[in-house]
Amino acid sequence: MKSKAHIIGTRQKRVDARGKTTGATKFVTDIQVDNLLHAAPVYALVPHGRLLSIDSSQVEDDSDFIALFTANDIPGENQVGVIFEDQPLMADKIVRYIGDSVGILVAKSTEAAQRLAKLVQVNVETLEPIFSINESRNASGNFLHESNLACEHQVKRGDPEAAFREAEHIIEATFDTPYQEHYYLEPQGCIAQPSSNGGVYILGSMQCPFYVQKAVSKVLDIPFAKIKVEQAPTGGAFGGKEDIPSEVCTRTALAAMLLDQPVKMIYGRTDDVQLTSKRHPFQMYYKVGLSSAGKLLAADIKLEENAGAYATLSSVVSYRSAMQAMGPYVIPNISVESKSYYTNLPPAGAFRGFGSPQAAFGHERMMDIIATEMKIDPVELRLQNVLKVDTETLTGQRLTASVGAEETLQTAADAAHWSNQSISTDSRYLTGYGVSLIHYGNCLGAAGWFMDGSGAKIKIHRDGSISVAFGLVEMGQGALTVVNQMTAEALGVNSARITVLPTDTDQVPDSGPSVASRNVVMTGNAIHDAARKILPILKEAAAELMQCDLHEINIENDVVHNTRNDESLPFEELTNYVYLSNRPMDVLGWWHVPKLEYDAVKGLGEAYFTYSYATHIAKVQVDTLTGLVRVKKIWAAHDVGRAINPAGLEAQIEGGAAQGIGWALTENFKLKLGKVLTDNLTTYLLPTALDVGEIESILVEDPEPEGPWGAKGIGEPAIIPTAAAIANAVSNALGKPINHIPITPENVMTALNSSKT
């Protein structure tokens, strides 16, 4: 069902590869501005306390000191909460975590700012801290905010109680997953420059320029129109630059406006890890009822999330984990509760998958536990229950097209020779296989529908070159390349004509955040819309020029073709003619997600407009002597609807799987009384290329009718199944359930030892 395409589906080199490989690309840290000052955050070293005073007397005489600004200097509202208004830009009464900023120190250099910021005395009356979900849930009165429950979402479908009564098998288990640090290569940073019109220009490393614009407007009391936010080339984000840059940029803008001078703030790595959001730790309870044939009948699922000190994106995480809690399976009766609790820890927030990897860990470990208990092959159990066209998701959403779940499962199983798998019984090294199948709701879903629209502006120049501005961003995922391809395809021209501009808030309407695997779907459809508007103008002009009817004009393969007489014209001759005939060639395209029918009280209905599906199969080797788990191979089959750039897609899958491997095995995030201990790469172990093993990407293309050229999102699905597949593989190897991660050597040895007792 593929539409005819020339550039879509071809393997393209990244358009930004040259700059990034040669070093020509300038990141915020590389950019110097005349008269630039430098800032660093000031924060208390206690996880919970009442702010008494801030004493800068020890730094004021330093020749590098410029200024210290606190909450008292804020002209607008001291509030940067992205969904709930629970987060001051700078704490003014209560400090809720180590890293809760109380001030911004400005100095003559970054080094001086960071040094002096540590010397500022933040005097705090210590309050009792809360660190765990259980403490938070059970606290009576010691609330971080009005209550300790940051947010909750639920699904109530069918009659689980009755279904459990009829079920032949009822299986229960609990799981937990830890914090994960984004560890983008480039830390948070921005430059803010006052504009001569009383506004401010911000250039920063970020995912969501429009969020920054909104936050700056609110805190600095400046209208949106006087705030220009431009995304600098961004060295990784993974959700960690969704809302956090609103804090970083707003503080920096505040300092710049008060000093009437440009200010740069770059976080040092230690601050970056201590201050910024991470993946929510989850604790999960699953109870599933099945028929004797292995049909899922009922589920009761309770998800609890450690939100840290502020809600940030907890609501999205809670919503998404609830909507996907039982995975891509038919289950007619289900109760899901997903609750986020405040604690005195660094805020948990957006991280690739938004709670999906956690929920996937729950439902996919659960499926394997069921398979083991019921002695059904794990792939077989999944095939029996998998979503297909004309079935309904756990929220009761009937699927009508582009349901590639089964195909990903089959193709991955085939590739991995699942039926032929053999567990080696080598005395030291145990081999195991694990499978994991997930679905992922594309874009923001019903709860975020109101902001689920994005724009793209196409500007065709008289020389036939084309600029494209889009409202989402390149943050390492390859957006520039697919935007280039989609524009070329939509207009029928060569991709060499196209330049994709840096994202800035002046160029396109507020296009929402670059999250939730939105870029291809949103921007692609917006490009389609723009092309739909500009092509008739080009064709009308071509018909004039070539003396034929509009419908006889074809623009394809970079050539304007008159099908009446087979004459043709280079594209740039047409564009020059259009220019000379006084027709503008700038056009704004826009697309928003179709309206979703959703009942927020019951959590039923169209949670998302479509879903991506993926199966990962992991082959692991466990060293029973050291407890070390090695991933030998991952077969990763992804239903992406349609591959725009298979090369980029495979890289996304490999990157996602690698990040999933890190979360599953090596990234052991540790805190002590609210202080992050693993705040650098010697203690927080990111997997290296040597740790990742082989990843085989398998592209399944089941076109989504609403997707551009049939495409669906891939950014997040890439990581979601990995950890569960690995845990299933390790459980398979050990013959012991592994229900929490990371699967460190210590945890493996503990499991092995427990098997010996």
Added chain:
Amino acid sequence: MKSKAHIIGTRQKRVDARGKTTGATKFVTDIQVDNLLHAAPVYALVPHGRLLSIDSSQVEDDSDFIALFTANDIPGENQVGVIFEDQPLMADKIVRYIGDSVGILVAKSTEAAQRLAKLVQVNVETLEPIFSINESRNASGNFLHESNLACEHQVKRGDPEAAFREAEHIIEATFDTPYQEHYYLEPQGCIAQPSSNGGVYILGSMQCPFYVQKAVSKVLDIPFAKIKVEQAPTGGAFGGKEDIPSEVCTRTALAAMLLDQPVKMIYGRTDDVQLTSKRHPFQMYYKVGLSSAGKLLAADIKLEENAGAYATLSSVVSYRSAMQAMGPYVIPNISVESKSYYTNLPPAGAFRGFGSPQAAFGHERMMDIIATEMKIDPVELRLQNVLKVDTETLTGQRLTASVGAEETLQTAADAAHWSNQSISTDSRYLTGYGVSLIHYGNCLGAAGWFMDGSGAKIKIHRDGSISVAFGLVEMGQGALTVVNQMTAEALGVNSARITVLPTDTDQVPDSGPSVASRNVVMTGNAIHDAARKILPILKEAAAELMQCDLHEINIENDVVHNTRNDESLPFEELTNYVYLSNRPMDVLGWWHVPKLEYDAVKGLGEAYFTYSYATHIAKVQVDTLTGLVRVKKIWAAHDVGRAINPAGLEAQIEGGAAQGIGWALTENFKLKLGKVLTDNLTTYLLPTALDVGEIESILVEDPEPEGPWGAKGIGEPAIIPTAAAIANAVSNALGKPINHIPITPENVMTALNSSKT
């Protein structure tokens, strides 16, 4: 016939006043960029010669020297001619004037660049130079280009020969007008920075960012899409920054690209005066035939222009002076020839009025000579012949509306008590009155129709603030303020909501040049178009929100009003609702001048789509002892169709009249063998506030149906009648014809002395 308006027509302070008066506005020279290098032009000191070699050996060892680039370093075409391809970016074979750049020298500071540029040896074999129109016209073989005739335009209407035979009076005269230097306060300058995508970003002082983009593309062989040109705040232009910045920016961009480093070039004043274009010197022959009643019957007009070394905008000057050669009078039989000749002088180019002030000097001195000879009152003679609705211009264009010529004449005459004027007969001081009536074709006219379209992008933010991007520029004339007002008026909101963005080529379609008094007409209509597109969307949303019909919604005075039940809503509540309902609020407006019917061979038909009209009456006092002429007062009545910002309009009129006073009296541009002698303010005398006298602005509003809110252009009409009015007044005072300017004390004394002999 005024439409109801709230903000249009009210006196508004300039929105950029604060920045410009406090010094907060940063001009190019104020802007520092990291790693910035500095450049200066290298040129030969001979007016005509064959380039033999360029020797930089004397500067290469200087520690400040970075590089010298010449024509050999140009990757694309060595060509920057804006209309004709006659001008290399850097001369490679023939040097045609002192200032014809042969290289660009890059050094560590502007001072060093300018110092070292002068030390580069440019070796030239001298060729015979041509300086005057007569030498150029009569040269046989010593051609600067293929021929010495740069361009020509003509009008051939009726049968002048027959009409002259029937005329009762035939009067002849010749006139000449000199060079005028723009003397913008801020000299030419820009910064060019290589972009990481292989393109270049240029920030410069300029009128025409899209011209710069085109020139850079051609010379550097970079597609338009990779070239971003942004106008920096610009300290005056007056036509002098129409095409010249294309040279300045392209040379600077060349250096920046070759060095892969940002480069700034700011011209020193001496270079600026020597190298850049000026107002064309004209020599004019007029022969006019009249009936005994004083009706104009026939004219034979020959205009000759000194184009200097390159044509630049000569074609526009030649066209416009021909189209307006006999002024706003009915004349059924006419022959006009307007020819521009190359000479080895600095190029003459665009300058406020494009040949109109020169032609106005011709036809308005002629009208006074006729009045004197025929003993008719000068105002009376003009009233007898003036254009009205349903008459035809000299090109045979029938006027259907907005012909305020007569009204400007009447109101100026009334204000000046013309009928009661008395010439003092004080022994030393003679007083004289002079009148001058002109028309000015708005926008580019028939010859430039293909590029006479402009855009404006309105972006409404969710908080109700509004950004406007437009394709023309603010260069001191007050564009930002009227764009603000027109946007506020078009949308029915308060002007405080609106921020007008700096002009850049990424934001809007190629909107042509900011010349020919285009801004109000073009941008105003584009804003209208944008509002026409966005208002229905706002109203549709308002109708949803206020539960009424779309046609019952009124957006006025910053309030959204439901006329059904008289409920209202703040504008920002509506915009927030529109945002939340996923409707984009960015919209591009576009307007182009209606197609003009024009016969280019005969010079007949619709030369322009409409005309502005103006009368200046000057009262002068001539000191017969010193020859000094003082302007006591100018009554300046302008038909502007509709005044958008009367305060700005009056300032434009005052500025134009002041510049006209300088051209008429004090600005005595002198060259010696192609070298400008008057290259600073001690030798080139700009009138100061003390020299200008009183100027009374009188606004006549005869609405133009195609103009936004009825408005027409004012930028150039402001200067056009002034010099002729002053010359007529001095002639009136002396009783002697003054047929060339500047009317220096020497020239006055010569005229006085000639009267005594």
